[in-house]
Amino acid sequence: MYPQPHPYAPAPAPEPPRRWWQHPALVITALVVLPPAGIALAWTGRWQRPRKIVATVLSGVWFLIPLMSDPPEKTGAEAGPQAAAAASASPAPSTSPMPTPTSTPTPTPSAAPQMPEIVGRPFGEAERMVEALIDGELTARSAYADVVLPAGYGQWTVCFQDIGAGAGLAPQQTAPVAHLVAPGTGCPAAPGTQLHPRPAVPTSAPTTAPATARTTAPASDGDGTGGGGGSVSYRNCDAVRAAGAAPIRRGDPGYGRHLDRDGDGIGCER
Structure with a gap:
């Protein structure tokens, strides 16, 4: 139970x-x-x-x-700004260039010296500046044609230099020239100018002489052999033209009937 x-x-x-x-x-x-x-x-x-x-x-x-899996890759417009920012932030690996074997290096020629600015300086200072760059000497000449350089011209002022400032100098070949004036004398407009030019000699020959000779010359006798100019005579019109007297008229020195073919008193017209 x-x-x-x-x-x-x-x-x-x-x-x-x-x-x-x-x-x-x-x-x-x-x-x-x-x-x-x-x-x-x-x-x-x-x-x-x-x-x-x-x-x-x-x-x-x-x-x-989801937490353990990789995030999906972004494509298109979404990946553009992030990819650009990442590319700019991360430096690109630089590859070191491989050294290339070179032969025996050849020495590069040094740059040619340049002509300094010596205008306005005393010649002594300019001479030291230039001769420190070349093997030759700085030649001195007077800027005025009628002024001769004295024995000592180290304090004379340089007015012109034949080689412009900044031009290349060949140390073995260059021979620059400086044109000088005495202290206190102004520079001329160009080298070779006369400091004391000679006065011009006026010509005494009157300008009315040919006209007077024409008016006072005796008239031709008209026989074709005599001339109106005394001792002046021309063989033909070529001689008249060569002397610059064509056309020649009756009464002019050297006029003759052999020069006046048509007898109108004017010879060597053409």
Whole structure:
């Protein structure tokens, strides 16, 4: 025979009412959408312990998969600014050039010295400046044609230099020249000018002499042999033209009938 239940055994305690956040559908949705919140809801719910452990493991794996996977590569316009910024930020690796074997180096010629500016300086100073650059000497000449350089002209002023300032000098060949004036004397407009030019000699020959000779010369006798100019005579018109007397008229020195073919008193017309 089976034992009879105690007639006064206490009745089981009633289960507390289920809250809205303990609803199974809400817990499952939270486990999928927001795993940390879903795990918390699962452990506060009425699920049995094994089910809570399984739900926690699956939700945790679901939550960690996106974090452990590589982010997708951006393409198009989204990747443009970031790629450009990354390229500008990261320096490009520089490749060191390989040394190329070279033969015996040939010495490069040094630059030719340049002519200094010596105009306005005393000749002694200009001479030291120039002769320090070339093997020759700086030649001195007077800037005026009628002025002779004295024995000592170191303080004479340089007015002109035949080689301009900045021009290249060949140390073995260059022989520059400086044109000088005495201290206190102004420079001429050009080398070779006369400091004291000679006065021009006026010509005494009157300009009216040819006209007077023409008017006072005796007239030709008209016989074709005599001339109106006394001792002046021309063989032909070529001689008249060579002397610059064509056309020659009756009464002019050297006029003759042999020069006047048509007898109109004017010879060597053409």
